[in-house]
Amino acid sequence: MATTPPGNLLMTTVDKAASWARTRSMFPATFGLACCAIEMMVSGTSHYDLARFGMEVFRASPRQADLMIVAGRVSQKMAPVLRQVYDQMPDPKWVISMGACASTGGMFNNYALVQGVDQIVPVDIYVPGCPPGPQSLMHGILSLHDKIMAGEIRN
């Protein structure tokens, strides 16, 4: 039984090169909301050094960012803002939900908080922890790299 070749042979190589390039320079958007943001900032310092992954610039403008690290609890009032920042980011874009509060609401199961940021934006990686340490965050980032390298480019 002959199997269908997976896509265009030439384009798969280009896909791989493009994915590699994307993983090596992901600019995160600044979206620190609570205590997780402190750990996110620590990840950029010399002891952990996110620059090793080409991520040292936390972009203040979503137009220049392709990764949103939602660090902290998202209140109902913050939800539309978060969605707008996400919409303003150019494709391709990814979202890391950092910490218990952003991922599920954590211990704040009440009316004020969004119970999981995936109700607003599509999340690629969930990082458990309260807050996750810099190494936990980096594990999430490396998992995202794996996901991008394994995936097919769509846009």
Added chain:
Amino acid sequence: MGLLSELWRGLKVTGSTMLKTIGGSGLVTTEYPKEMRHKPQRFHGRHVLNRYPDGMEKCIGCQLCAGACPADCIYVRGKENDPESPVSPGERYGYVYEINMLRCIFCGLCVEACPTEAITMTHLFEMSTTNRQDAIYTRKELLMDESGKVPHMFPDDELADLDELNTADGWLRATAPSGVAAYEGVQMWQGTPGAASWDPEPSQEERDRASEGDDG
């Protein structure tokens, strides 16, 4: 002129720090995927369900951990032990044990609430998932096997450090009644996960003798 000298003073610091890193001796960076930064002894990481040295499960399915949990992330259901082949020494055992790691805030209240020291914490922190379902850890992931090894969620992951689990020393001692006369000779918590046996709590005389040795 003043501006140039100030510039020189400032850049001297930059330059000398840069020169220090040549050869790698002055570098402070921990290159995470290749090397781990040291974790404190009482680091609150992923939970583990323990066994007694004879292989019996410590969990008795009492649900005190679920009651103490401020985030309501633990779900326990107890079941009667089969008298022929009991799973735990008590009447019941934890038939269903689930922890939602994305809800968990790693406060350690479940560890303090547990009457049999069945649930403790390890140094494991790499738990990133791509969906919320994967973050719900069941007995399969949490329970250590009968040789005392703690199971790893992604054993094939190149980032996984399987040795760290067996060298971890992050067990809470906050509630251990160390030094209380009523607990003389009772076996207390062990320092590391695993099914090895550990020394019973020393009596007051033994403690005094040990401290006398220090004075002399």
